[in-house]
Amino acid sequence: MGVEWWTKLRQQRAAPAGPPVLEAQVKCQIPLFTVPRLLGDSTVSAIVGRPVAGWEQARPVIEAMEAEHGLTAGWRRKVAEMVRLALAVREAEGAGRLPEAMLRDLPANGDAVRLVLLRAGFLDEAPEPIRFSGRNQPVRTPYSTDLAPLPPRAPRQCTDCYTWIPTGRRAGFVCDPCRHWRERTGRGRCCRCGRDGLALRDDRCRSCHPYRLLDEARPATRRFTQLVISLPTGKGGPFEAFSVGDAEVPDYDERRPALHTSRGQMPLFTIRRDWAPVLARLRSAPAGEPPLTATARRLVEEFTRDRPAPRPDYKKNTRTLTILLYWLGADTTVFERDVYDLARIDVNLAAKPVCQFLRIRGLLVEDPDLHRDADQVWIEAALATLPEPVASEVRTWVKVVREQGPREGEPRGYDGIRRYLSNLQPVLAAWTTTAGVTSLREITKNQVEGAVDRVSGYARRGLATALRSLFRALNRERVIFRNPARDLPVGDIKGIPKSIPSDLLMGLLDQATTPLGRLVVALAAVHALPGKEIQNLHTTGLDLSRGTLKIRRGLLRHTLYLEELTHQLAADWTIYRHQRWPASSNPHLLVSQKSAVDPDHPAVSIGTLSGALPRGLALSGLRQDRILNEAADSADPLRLMRLFGITEQTAMRYVTAAHPERTAKLPR
Known part of the structure; x- marks a missing residue:
């Protein structure tokens, strides 16, 4: 290859043995990641005398290109060195090509x-040809007729001041201020940062020169400089006029967001989005819908097609989905937290229907915190305000009450525990702050009775019940040694049930204008069902052929035998429901316009049931009037228990209210 090649070979043999360079690896092994290699003259010298696989096939190609284009021997030697280096890299990568x-x-x-x-067949081509020369050469060269265009300007750092140059020149790595600084000053070693070969003024380079006064006041700041981004200050050439368009035409180019995330792309880190700037950007934009991709537009059309007749609520849902797909794209999954954060800052947006639509199509990443019971979240927040170890003792009580309900195998709900804890919270706060109690083991019977005596009525009854439940559970779990609320009197309810005036009951069914309202009136005023049980009625419990309706009461079942009126109203409601919502899969017997099409199958709300009644009436009032009327006719508590499924205490309470003369205590 010439004298130069033999010179490099002698230098390699004379140099001491160093670490191996570009060692051959196992072929066809897929690397975990690739790192750019630092190849230079030392690397070329290290492989001069080493046999490289593929070199015998590549040498004739180089000689043929030299003869074909009439190139010089110097070109052949330089290209031969680079080809051998490329083949050595191929061996080090373990790749066939x-x-x-x-x-x-x-x-x-x-x-x-x-x-x-x-x-030579050793190259794995890229989808598009890559250009490796940074010079403005002609498109065609003597040995290559398909030269790729120059790469775009890439950001880089200035070699003198380390300023970040977003769009610098292709040739050169020095920013414009440093170039002028070099022309006016001499070179040397900076006394502050210690770098050599830089243009200096007052023994400081351009980066350290602004810190000379600060260094005199605070020497600890030495060797540190601020990172700077060199932005263009102006543009040469003639003035460019800008077009003035119609203000009513939306400028979609200005409203288009950044590039959307691709499906399956994993985020480097997650951060909670702030949707306020996005909404502000859309409000300030001209009128019109934001631009969507074809996939996003199809999703919005499908979502609109699945909705019932247009209403303002459904426009909220459509607008929410449009904003999400406009900003995030339709090719990635949407975090459920983002949907709720977006809907929370604007009353004209909704979250739940959009989340259900995206969940069915596999485009939603659910947030477990959003599906937790609201009462459970409140209980945990209330316990967090209590000091230790009182908080851990109350958690033990919550666990015991949660696992053991009023009936065997039935856990108590968080709503009941929340009512108990809301009564206990002021007392526990007073004990821990004012009395200085550090554990519930320190509570005495006098403290419990004093806390109960400060309130009266239903508040006293609720507090006494909660205190008895708390200390009974802690005593059972051996957290406390004795129960200070063991003999605490709870008291009886002093009020008596009251009947509804006859003028309000007259024409009650005629005042209910909807099939839902008439059936609710019959269930509350005829069969005395409470509102909670009416909510949870299931379609599987209604048997029109036998005239029965089964009611779920925990693990127990209570059967209602429907008379002719209630049977007809139940039949009318089932026909109306099938005609109004034929595709509804909600298992509850009573549904509303929202719950009928809700994929989560919620029960109808108490507000909807109360709104179906005539004005001035309540579900609890109708139920009390019906039981009181039956107690006045029969005066038999066992009949009330069998007919309405109530306890013996409740039955005796109604009999006492209907016949006070039969239960009055005679004087001795």
Whole structure:
């Protein structure tokens, strides 16, 4: 290869043995990740005398190109060195053919090496040709007729001041201020940062010169400089006029967001989005819908087609989905937290229907915190305000009450525990702050009775019941040694049930204008069902052929035998429901316009049931009037228990209210 090659070979043999360079690896092994290689003259010298696989096939190609284009022997030697280096990289990567992108690591002649390896069959071509020369050469060269265009301007750092240059020149790595600084000053070693070969003024480089006064006041700041971004200050050339368009035409280019995330792309880190700037951007934009991709537009059309007749609520849902798909795209999954954060800052947006639509299509990442019981979240927040170990003792009580309900195998709900804890919270706060109690073991019977005596009526009854439940559970779990609320009197309810005036009951069914309202009136005023049980009625419990309706009461079942009126009203409601919502899969017997099409199958709200009644009436009032009327006719508590499924205490309470003369205590 000439005298130069033999010179490098002698230098390699004379140099002491160093670490191995570009060792051959196992072929066809897929790397976990690739790192750019630092290849230079030392690397070329290290492999001069080493046999490289594929070199015998590549040498004739180089000689043929030299003869074909009439190139010089110097070109042949330089290209031969780079080809051997590329083949050595191929061995170090363990690849059968070298990826074209790795030719960027070569010091020079990347375009020529690309053509040699391509003709020899050792190159894995990129989808688009890569240009490795940074010069403005002609499109065609003597040895390459398909030269790729110059790469776009890439950001880089200034070699003198480390300023970040977003769009600098292709040639040169020095920013414009440093270039002028070099022309006016001499070179040397900076006394502050210690770098050598820089242009200095007052023994400081351009980066350290502004800190000279600060260094005199605070020497600890030495060797530190602020990172700077060099932004263009102006633009040469003639003035460019800007077009003035119609203000009513939406400028969609200005409203288009950044590039959307691709499906399956994993985020480097997650951060909670702030949707306020997005809404502000859309409000300030001209009128019109934001631009959507074809996939996003199809999703919005499908969502609108599945909705019932247009209403303002459904426009909220459509607008929410449109904003999400406009900003995030339709090719990625949406976090449920983002949907609720977006709907929370604007009353004209809704979250739940959009989340249900995206969940069915597999485009939603659910947030477990949003599906937790609201009463459970309140209980945990209330316990967090209590000091330890009182908080841990109350948690033990919550666990015991949660696992043991009023009936065997039935856990108590968080709503009941929340009512108990709301009564206990002021007392526990007073004990821990005012009395200085550090544990519930310190509570005495006098403290419990004093806390109960401060309130009266229903508040006293609720507090006494909660205190007895708390200390009974802690005593059972051996958290406390004795129960200070063991003999605490709870008291009886002093009020008596009251009947509804006859003028309000007259024409009650005629005042209910909907099939739902008439059936609710019959269930409350005829069969005395409470509102909670009416909510949870299921379609499987209604048997029109036998005239029965089964009611779920925990693990027990209570059967109602429907008379002719209630049977007809139940039949009318089932026909109306099938005609109004034929595709509804909600298992509850009574549904509303929202719950009928809700995929989560919620029960109808108490507000909807109360709104179906005539004005001035309540579900609890109708129920009390019916039981009181039956107690006045029969005066038999066992009949009330069998007919309405109530307890013996409740039955005796109604009998006492209907016949006070039969239960009055005679004087001795």
